[in-house]
Amino acid sequence: MTRLGRSAGRRPSSGFGDAPEVVVEHAGFFSHLVTRSTGRALRMEIEARLARARGAAVAVLDLTHVVMIDYACADEIVAKIVERTGQGGARRVLALLRGVSEHTREPIQRALARRGLAACAEGTGGRGMLLGEIRDRENRAWEEVTRLGRAGTARTTEAVARRLGTGDRQATEALETLTARGLIFGDGSHYVSVAVMARADTSTASADDE
Numbered sequence: 001m002t003r004l005g006r007s008a009g010r011r012p013s014s015g016f017g018d019a020p021e022v023v024v025e026h027a028g029f030f031s032h033l034v035t036r037s038t039g040r041a042l043r044m045e046i047e048a049r050l051a052r053a054r055g056a057a058v059a060v061l062d063l064t065h066v067v068m069i070d071y072a073c074a075d076e077i078v079a080k081i082v083e084r085t086g087q088g089g090a091r092r093v094l095a096l097l098r099g100v101s102e103h104t105r106e107p108i109q110r111a112l113a114r115r116g117l118a119a120c121a122e123g124t125g126g127r128g129m130l131l132g133e134i135r136d137r138e139n140r141a142w143e144e145v146t147r148l149g150r151a152g153t154a155r156t157t158e159a160v161a162r163r164l165g166t167g168d169r170q171a172t173e174a175l176e177t178l179t180a181r182g183l184i185f186g187d188g189s190h191y192v193s194v195a196v197m198a199r200a201d202t203s204t205a206s207a208d209d210e
Contacts, residue, residue: 021053022060022198033069039076046081056092060198064099064124074104074111082112082119082132082182094182096198097121097131105131120183120194128195130183138183140164141174142193145184150192 023046033039050057059081063069084093100108100121112119112132120142121131128146130139144163148156161171175191178184185192 021055021057023049023053023057031065031067033066033073033077035070036072036076039073043077043080046077050084050093056094058094058096058194058197060096060098062098063101063104066099066104067101069104069107071107071110074107075114078108078119079111079115079117082117083115092182094185094194094197095119096194098198099124100129100131118181118183122195128193137164137174138177138181141171142178142183145175145178145191146193146195148191148193149196150190152190153186153188156191 030038030042033042046059046061050059061078061081078095078097081093082095084095097108097119098121101124105121108119108121109131116133118130118132118134118138121129123129128143130142134142140163141160144160145156148159151159157168157171157175160174161168164171164174175184175186179186179191183194185194185197
């Protein structure tokens with residue numbers, strides 16, 4: 001089994017005073033992720049790193065080099081990390097699954113849906129998607145926030161309302177649901193996609209790792 005490299009957690013310059021710290025996790029992953037005990041050990045490693053974050057954190061789980069993940073590992077690593085996104089307060093964790101392939105998508109989808117969870121993900125080509133249990137209205141609202149990347153509350157609400165064909169109240173409810181589920185980030189004056197928060201750290205991480 002081949003272990004991969006690691007990038008340390010960093011707080012990106014995103015324009016938000018209390019922006020989540022980005023923890024890019026390459027290290028914990030093997031090329032083949034099988035058995036629950038393996039998943040548990042890797043999850044504990046990731047959680048230990050997240051615990052060192054000063055406040056909220058974005059956990060980027062990089063699956064680019066994972067060629068196989070079984071349901072037990074997907075449940076133990078991905079679902080249980082994502083489950084933390086529903087916990088509010090200073091220890092809030094948001095998650096992004098990066099490099100999800102057609103081979104790893106199905107067990108991750110099943111593990112998340114079984115727990116009633118959803119997660120932001122990027123395919124191997126970088127295309128954004130939501131995995132797990134998600135309603136069509138939430139998915140369309142999320143796609144609009146992702147298209148905007150980062151925008152003020154009023155602009156985002158207006159754009160989501162147009163996309164959904166509803167009024168501002170319904171759009172606000174959809175945005176609040178996405179925020180509560182850890183699928184977007186909001187600070188009261190702006191909304192930003194989790195993918196944008198994670199990408200804000202990519203160039204810094206690459207430079208530091210060279």
